[in-house]
Amino acid sequence: MARKVSVGVVGIGTVAELFYLEAIVKHGDRAELTALCDVVPGRAQAAADKWGAKAAFTDLGKMLASTDVEAVLVLTKHSQHYEHAKQVLEAGRHLGIEKPIAATIEQATEIVELAEARGLKLAAAPAMAFEPVARRAEALIADGAIGRVAAVRTHMTANPADRETEWQRIGPNLARIDTPPTDQTWMYQAGEGGPLFDLTPYQLIPPTRLLGPIRRVGALAGIAVPERVSGSGPAKGQRFATTAPDNVVMLLDWGEDRFGMVYSGYLPANFRGPHTEYYGDAGVLAVNGGAGVDNIELYRTVTGGRESRWEAVGEPNDGWDVVDRAGAITHLVDCIADDAEVQLSARQALHILEVIDLVHKSNAGGRFLPTTTTFELPGTLPA
Numbered sequence: 255m256a257r258k259v260s261v262g263v264v265g266i267g268t269v270a271e272l273f274y275l276e277a278i279v280k281h282g283d284r285a286e287l288t289a290l291c292d293v294v295p296g297r298a299q300a301a302a303d304k305w306g307a308k309a310a311f312t313d314l315g316k317m318l319a320s321t322d323v324e325a326v327l328v329l330t331k332h333s334q335h336y337e338h339a340k341q342v343l344e345a346g347r348h349l350g351i352e353k354p355i356a357a358t359i360e361q362a363t364e365i366v367e368l369a370e371a372r373g374l375k376l377a378a379a380p381a382m383a384f385e386p387v388a389r390r391a392e393a394l395i396a397d398g399a400i401g402r403v404a405a406v407r408t409h410m411t412a413n414p415a416d417r418e419t420e421w422q423r424i425g426p427n428l429a430r431i432d433t434p435p436t437d438q439t440w441m442y443q444a445g446e447g448g449p450l451f452d453l454t455p456y457q458l459i460p461p462t463r464l465l466g467p468i469r470r471v472g473a474l475a476g477i478a479v480p481e482r483v484s485g486s487g488p489a490k491g492q493r494f495a496t497t498a499p500d501n502v503v504m505l506l507d508w509g510e511d512r513f514g515m516v517y518s519g520y521l522p523a524n525f526r527g528p529h530t531e532y533y534g535d536a537g538v539l540a541v542n543g544g545a546g547v548d549n550i551e552l553y554r555t556v557t558g559g560r561e562s563r564w565e566a567v568g569e570p571n572d573g574w575d576v577v578d579r580a581g582a583i584t585h586l587v588d589c590i591a592d593d594a595e596v597q598l599s600a601r602q603a604l605h606i607l608e609v610i611d612l613v614h615k616s617n618a619g620g621r622f623l624p625t626t627t628t629f630e631l632p633g634t635l636p637a
């Protein structure tokens with residue numbers, strides 16, 4: 255029988271209850287949910303009772319010192335990722351971490367280098383590489399379905415402080431979440447949240463898997479809704495200011511005349527039209543036909559356009575469950591047990607964080623800026 259990897263989780267908030275804890279429990283043949291930690295008294299204990307974890311803590315240092323967890327999943331606020339990731343790695347534990355790895359490129363670089371120097375595994379969320387639609391899109395493009403990709407367009411909006419709208423956008427299978435929502439107003443604060451940290455990684459992981467590192471970045475980033483009212487959680491009804499850009503347009507240059515157009519915003523959390531479209535010299539691939547519909551449509555140019563049409567490719571969702579989004583920990587567990595290379599690339603996440611950093615700088619300076627980071631994708635994805 256395969257050995258079990260002992261797992262700890264720090265930050266038992268929205269996303270922990272949304273899918274991570276359930277995913278670890280469902281991965282019970284390889285993972286053991288050993289310890290949970292949250293600074294709010296009683297929160298980790300309540301989740302430990304619900305999900306069957308052995309121990310609960312309010313301090314990460316104590317959890318690391320008094321348990322034998324081999325891997326720790328960091329699910330705290332973005333500005334805390336650096337401190338918590340560093341603590342985990344310095345204690346010699348493997349790291350799974352939600353996006354972004356840290357709130358600054360310098361801090362994130364330190365974390366990735368620390369993991370590499372210590373020979374510890376680092377799995378960077380989100381697990382887009384495993385999503386069936388993303389994999390199908392990669393396979394179709396590799397097979398030449400749309401010819402040479404010349405441009406990518408991607409659009410994503412959300413509104414995390416209004417849980418009902420947010421749930422509606424993500425899909426009805428999240429209605430089962432019965433935990434009280436947290437105060438998510440931090441997601442709108444400069445240096446802490448905003449769509450660039452929250453949404454842009456989802457948008458840039460698939461195209462950078464296909465086209466590789468981005469060479470240059472140009473952007474407009476502003477605040478469209480300076481004052482908001484929280485729609486859910488302990489802060490429901492409270493007015494708060496938006497200080498992180500909530501309205502961002504990026505132009506990306508992959509070199510060799512290949513371009514990207516990206517919109518990331520905290521505007522009403524829905525949109526019509528595909529999440530991502532790839533434009534090639536022989537067709538178009540539309541990935542995800544709107545909020546919560548995970549499908550692919552292919553438009554191929556045939557015989558001078560006379561027979562050209564859109565066709566659906568594969569089934570929507572393809573068995574993809576909300577817990578499959580938890581690959582940053584389930585895949586990490588598998589890689590520890592099998593001593594395999596992690597596919598959720600920390601170097602790719604670092605590159606995307608540099609692009610995000612350049613968005614702010616390009617917006618401030620009004621010009622295109624070159625990237626300096628690069629990455630190579632690890633080997634073939636597991637079947």
Ligand SMILES: NC(=O)c1ccc[n+]([C@@H]2O[C@H](COP(=O)([O-])OP(=O)(O)OC[C@H]3O[C@@H](n4cnc5c(N)ncnc54)[C@H](O)[C@@H]3O)[C@@H](O)[C@H]2O)c1
Pocket residue numbers: 264265266267268269270272291292293294297312313314329330331332334352353354414436437438451452
């Ligand atoms: N909310 C979502 O739908 C969603 C989806 C995908 C990814 N994410 C990512 O997940 C991460 C967490 O987001 P969230 O929405 O769950 O946040 P959240 O605010 O709901 O939860 C954060 C938790 O961390 C706890 N915490 C704060 N300081 C702590 C400390 N010092 N030690 C231990 N615990 C501490 C808080 O009490 C809270 O329970 C972020 O990186 C976010 O980008 C969120």
